[in-house]
Amino acid sequence: MNITAAYTDLYQLTMAQVYFSTKHDGRVVFDYYYRNNPFDGGYSIFAGLEDLLDILENLKFSSSDLLFLEQHGFERAFLDYLRDFRFQGNIRSSKEGDVVFPTRPILQVEANIIEAQIIETLLLNILNFQTLIATKASRIRHSAKDGVLLDMGLRRAHATGGYYASRAAIIGGFDGTSNVKAAEAYNIPASGTMAHSFIQSYGDELEAFRDFAKVRPKNCVLLIDTYNTLKIGLPNAITVAKEMESRGEQLMGVRLDSGDLAYLSKRTRTILDEAGLGYVKIVASNQLDEYVIKSLKEQGAKIDIFGVGTNLVTGKPDASLGGVYKLSEYKGEPRIKLSENIIKVSLPYKKQVYRMIDQNGLFYGADAVGIYSEDKVNEMVHPFDSTKNLDISALKHEPLLESVMENGKRVVPFRTVSEIAEYSKSRMAKLPEEYKRFQNPHIYKIGLSNKLKQERDTLVRQHKT
Amino acid sequence: MNITAAYTDLYQLTMAQVYFSTKHDGRVVFDYYYRNNPFDGGYSIFAGLEDLLDILENLKFSSSDLLFLEQHGFERAFLDYLRDFRFQGNIRSSKEGDVVFPTRPILQVEANIIEAQIIETLLLNILNFQTLIATKASRIRHSAKDGVLLDMGLRRAHATGGYYASRAAIIGGFDGTSNVKAAEAYNIPASGTMAHSFIQSYGDELEAFRDFAKVRPKNCVLLIDTYNTLKIGLPNAITVAKEMESRGEQLMGVRLDSGDLAYLSKRTRTILDEAGLGYVKIVASNQLDEYVIKSLKEQGAKIDIFGVGTNLVTGKPDASLGGVYKLSEYKGEPRIKLSENIIKVSLPYKKQVYRMIDQNGLFYGADAVGIYSEDKVNEMVHPFDSTKNLDISALKHEPLLESVMENGKRVVPFRTVSEIAEYSKSRMAKLPEEYKRFQNPHIYKIGLSNKLKQERDTLVRQHKT
Structure with a gap:
């Protein structure tokens, strides 16, 4: 159209x-x-x-x-x-x-x-x-303080309206978008991690992480909640981070997409730090908005990057x-x-x-x-x-x-x-x-x-x- | 895009x-x-x-x-x-x-x-x-029973998402749309009445109604709430309807866009009927959704055609x-x-x-x-x-x-x-x-x-x- x-x-x-x-x-x-x-x-x-x-x-x-x-x-x-x-x-x-x-x-x-x-x-x-x-983006920015904010909402946006939403999000204070078309047209920073389907397609999570890190070592963020965040995903991510170190590379981050983000981010931070991976960032997503982010901050959640989707691009409520x-x-x-x-x-x-x-x-x-x-x-x-x-x-x-x-x-x-x-x-x-x-x-x-x-x-x- | x-x-x-x-x-x-x-x-x-x-x-x-x-x-x-x-x-x-x-x-x-x-x-x-x-349209159709339903939401839609909203509204049970582009592309019935600005531009409401009826006698719907619905708008519409009759034409309808739609529609119906204008339909709009329409129906409102905008095309809430x-x-x-x-x-x-x-x-x-x-x-x-x-x-x-x-x-x-x-x-x-x-x-x-x-x-x- x-x-x-x-x-x-x-x-x-x-x-x-x-x-x-x-x-x-x-x-x-x-x-x-x-x-x-x-x-x-x-x-x-x-x-x-x-x-x-x-x-x-x-x-x-x-x-x-x-x-x-x-x-x-x-x-x-x-x-x-x-x-x-x-x-x-x-x-x-x-x-x-x-x-x-x-x-x-x-x-x-x-x-x-x-x-x-x-x-x-x-x-x-x-x-x-x-x-x-x-305006919605500006409110989310206000809660997130100096955290990095990424728009990930295209799949829930109102059809092609999502293209304009990604633009407006940057004006209100977001740092980047997952929306390739909008990034291209408006010269906005584009960013992205991986989906659960990536890990599911391998069956074995560690193998999936290894392949990803080998092909895309730059800005590599591993999604760690497909099977079990703390018991399976995080240990696998640490293994891969150490393998990357041995190749002179650095894992950029891990992403949490479900569960109690305050609790999981604090545990993840501690475990990463204890493994000598203080530089690995924590990305969080899952129905975030200005109120959830404010609450996460108040609880001392250790989140460096927030991925915000539906509530941003639809301007809920x-x-x-x-x-x-x-x-x-x-x-x-x-x-x-x-x-x-x-x-x-x-x-x-x-x-x-x-x-x-x-x-x-x-x-x-x-x-x-x-x-x-x-x-x-x-x-x-x-x-x-x-x-x-x-x-x-x-x-x-x-x-x-x-x-x-x-x-x-x-x-x-x-x-x-x-x-x-x-x-x-x-x-x-x-x-x-x-x-x-x-x-x-x-x-x-x-x-x-x-x-x-x-x-x-x-x-x-x-x-x- | x-x-x-x-x-x-x-x-x-x-x-x-x-x-x-x-x-x-x-x-x-x-x-x-x-x-x-x-x-x-x-x-x-x-x-x-x-x-x-x-x-x-x-x-x-x-x-x-x-x-x-x-x-x-x-x-x-x-x-x-x-x-x-x-x-x-x-x-x-x-x-x-x-x-x-x-x-x-x-x-x-x-x-x-x-x-x-x-x-x-x-x-x-x-x-x-x-x-x-x-789905929203289907719910509104359920409330409106056999009333005519028109989508008027483009101005509050999520940018170009409104184009797809107008299509989906018809699938869910709407009869037409104000959205010219969508009507053209999807072969959907297009419809429209007049805005307050039309009447304001004339200053004199009766003169505005007369011009409109002369140029667009077919499907002519007059908006009667710009200054005062029952005291000014409706009497002016009746004057024009009678003038149209003398030219062998028929006024299609009057539109209510503010105030108590249940009360105003019932009064309007009575006054129109007493003037021998039983054929003139009543169109209503103003923040309608499935709940408001259900309530209007329960109150015996005399509305033939419902214009639904924001709540339809944004899928609120x-x-x-x-x-x-x-x-x-x-x-x-x-x-x-x-x-x-x-x-x-x-x-x-x-x-x-x-x-x-x-x-x-x-x-x-x-x-x-x-x-x-x-x-x-x-x-x-x-x-x-x-x-x-x-x-x-x-x-x-x-x-x-x-x-x-x-x-x-x-x-x-x-x-x-x-x-x-x-x-x-x-x-x-x-x-x-x-x-x-x-x-x-x-x-x-x-x-x-x-x-x-x-x-x-x-x-x-x-x-x-």
Whole structure:
């Protein structure tokens, strides 16, 4: 499956047909944002932007897309429009890898309404998923401290979604992936050990270990739990490690994939050390996530490398990020969507978001949202509670949305996944610890400029009368 | 991203290199199965087979894959082997769309160990995900009874995994999808309505409805909750419906996307009926799943068409199916994997699975697993509790694994998604209701032939001594 412009919901095209036929094709602004942090956490890591820009620059309807739409009753003049369709709009975005928070725009699209609508599904599909996985990865990194983290999830990923999961995992703080295709495409470190089937195929575990170590002495990791970890697997691994030493080689590690990882890793460490194999690392896998790794660390488990699969690549338990794409301007006029639930009321206008930086260069704990044309925002007000406001005039204001695409062409240089991961790490270092904890994290403040709040409230009143 | 043979875990290639270099390249049998039904349910719907066969028939390493592997230290002779790599093995499988159960083989691969290992990740990735989603869809179908079910999940799907989710949803019982690309590729009915942004862009809802109805009078569904469902949206929709009648057209439906769907749908139905618009259907969406739909039905909600998104395409709350691929034979010799947990001990040998059919042609509630070369299995025994057995000599035995690929070529005709969906429906009709309920479903029995159980127990004892 190649991504073409038909990678969208049918209603985008139905609406586009109406806009086209009635010449209701003004310029619009759409906001991308989400309403709640995933995993009951205190932040998210924004990811997927580079992929999105790449796809948008080359987006077209294929001839088979057009044939399909013709068979579905779309009219000739509109099909001709679609044949020449290119995304020619502007995008202003947070930097990929930045730490982001609910309710404030992460990205804004400014385009003809037809183009803005056709790309909606694709944009949400790419950004929601990668942001979910980068955030999960970041939480796992937080637990693992300086342990090595490897993504091993492809077999449980959502089909080809696993390809994007491996990319997002690196952005969130993972060190490598088992996914060869993703490693190749995104220039990510690839890594792998051995499966139980390798040992089973030999029947005799020691013979299997010996063959493996002879052919692949570099980065050799032996899986020691196929028959019995401490009684069979570990003694066999020690035998092979000693044989490798006699050839001037070193066994890199042993892997535990079942049982009590805290207990087994400590016993394994002791036994390896007593055998003079202090350099042999311990790799652990088996349904790990941020909570299991945190608990293993607290129990003093002796694990150097964590292999994380299903819980990472599926973003469990949330499995989705509810990012939305809401119209905020049409032909220069502000637009909002009402809701019975006040926190679901959208914000009108083209906007800018400012991050407050304290005197030490760290995040102060507040992002302020203002109308794009506004001067400096000196006070931010709570979006729904007008009794709460904050004087931000003395803080440094960092504008977060920067132009990344103009008239359908990228205007920022390509950034590699490792550059984005480095940037993300530097941003996470500026976020105080209390926003990172898993239990009841501190709530990062999002405020509006007085002008934006007044304009929004006026629009709400107009629609309610 | 195109699927090539590098769509795998690195360790498959590392192990393959060892097999290749040491000529440890015997013929093997691998079993695909899972250990627990998803969603605490009583069954799964097997899906993904047609995609898998398509991919396997054309699987190759690309030149960039080979270059990447060369840079990662794989040796020349092995790279030459990979350059010519084709999957040339045999596959025996359950029919796609069949109702399947834990611990018994759903599919077996018989091939050279190198080929069998390289395709493992891909096979698990495709089958695990589609089986998860088809099963979720089947549960939602069970709740929705004869209501129309539409997949609208692409924006929250796991990137391009959404493409496969839309396919699997149809197999599990959905009627259509919003996903244009999937509809086009798999010949699935496509459907769509309108977004809030459409109405917001006009400012005036009535004007928006009128434009839409004029340009797209066929299958016209108006979204009525942008400002206020009963006070604004519904009266505007009724106005437009009457205008359509005066032009000899009919409004197809109105859509509710927020608020109390039970209450709003009942009020909407009454108001539409009083306006003489009994033919206008009610579409509902907003975080639906099998439980919400069941509750709506119990409350007497008047909903004709359900739009289901996130919970369907991400397979929430499970988000993954833990299907595994275990070695059961190497060069004709049986193989098992032990575990501290007895239910994780694998089954040796090439096997056949028989479904017990009762005198009415319905599923009796038991599948028996025997060694492939065995004659008729007259008694099945519990896999772990030898005091439990069942005389099955009087029941009809339906063999479930059929040859679908031989020497890398498919030997069964292509089946369309709608054919598979029809087949699945016919199989579900044979499964008694008690296996379908959500709370503590009846447990479908899986038994072994006496011979298979004895052989497995002998192998377990051999490895433990």
